[in-house]
Amino acid sequence: MKITKPRGTRDFLPAETTRRRYVENIMREVVKNWGYSEVITPTFESLDLFTLKSGEGIVGELYNFTDKGDREMTLRPELTAPVMRMFVNEMQATPKPLKLFYFENCFRYERPQKGRFREFWQFGVELMGSSKPDSDAEVIALASSMLRATGIKGSLHVGHLGILRHILSSLDNEQQSKIMRFVDKKDDTGLDDYLEEINASVDIRRNILELICLTGEDAVNKARTITGEIPELDTFEELLVLLDAYGIEYEIDFGIARGLDYYTGMVFEIYSESLGAQNQICGGGSYQLIKLFGGGDIPSTGFGLGFDRIMEICKIEPKKQKIIAVIAMETTRIETIRIANKLRDFLPVHIDLMGRNFKSQLSYANTISVDYVVIVGEQEIETGKVTLKDMETGKQALMTIEDVIQKVSQ
């Protein structure tokens, strides 16, 4: 019986794994240079952690299970909640700002499609302890810098929920949430119908519709004419100044709502073309979750990057490392192992494990495209040297191991 992999999961073959690790390392380099520290949380958590954050409704999208002690658990569908839980459990007394990052696999029980899998990888950052626009700006700049490092051009949309919330402040919470949903989906007719349904005032209707289509340099000033002087706009303006200082291109977009209630102010999303329906590669914002998990009143800001989508659009290829094969004769196998071991301090080395004859070993070396072969034959052993053959030029020469090391590691 042939066992297939579970739906929505993938096997990564050596070439693809190498590419993924290469890109991952580029991104790690960037966050490390911004002073963020990596954390790892459990692959599964209590189901409650996620229902608390996102409501009972998400259970349908989770890989949840009851363990042998009758505990309701789930594979993590995302990493913000686990990191917040970890912070509340054991990091509340650490100095602020606290700058963390993670890169892990997550699991969602959803219908697979382009750029969407049941097991997927998220690279994310959480900055805790500051509510200043400086933190928001840093987080956006970091996301954008990570993408740039992988050669991806995304379009960055930045907004602020406070402004829309201000307009909606006379409505009740449920109405606000619903409106935010329509806005987030860019469902203008749905929004219109709903505003009609709840009998919203003409002012509110006009203001919402005007606000969500504001773009361009003048957007903040135009927003001011709608809302009047509100502190959220000042904060947002400060943020934009900082983004300019970072040299980042952005588009103001008050239409980003990001559904959930715990987002407090700045929100941003980065999109990429050529990804089909799932074109968002990064989303983030400032939020207030720690209190929900029983911690203090700690403002946070962060983002999550969809690593799999990044891998789909990023074209960079890892630099090929030089590799070498040591070729043995029937009588020199022992000596070959000694020589291979010496070379392994410097580069990847293959030796024959198939009991192949000389010619087949060479042919195999060619097939796996090694850069050099080292021939260890009886003649070589007598002279205390080996033959180094450059597989590209076909040239070869007798030399000592030390010379080989010098030659191949340059």
Next chain:
RNA sequence: GCCGGGGUAGGGUAGCGGUUAUCCUGUGGCCCUGUGGAGGCUACGAUCCGAGUUCGAUUCUCGGUCCCGGCCCCA
């Protein structure tokens, strides 16, 4: 949960009621136990699963499953 398109050796494919299931490639071995890439020979290897129609199904029908794309959702 819903809609559309698919599924033939490891990869790429042909056949579309009866074939020894085609070809390319790959992998192992040999030709060739001290020199690779070419060539020759040889071995390995497939009709997604299950029902139905039929004398006979890879081919037709239905169901399932998985893949691809889209809707919903997207923390």
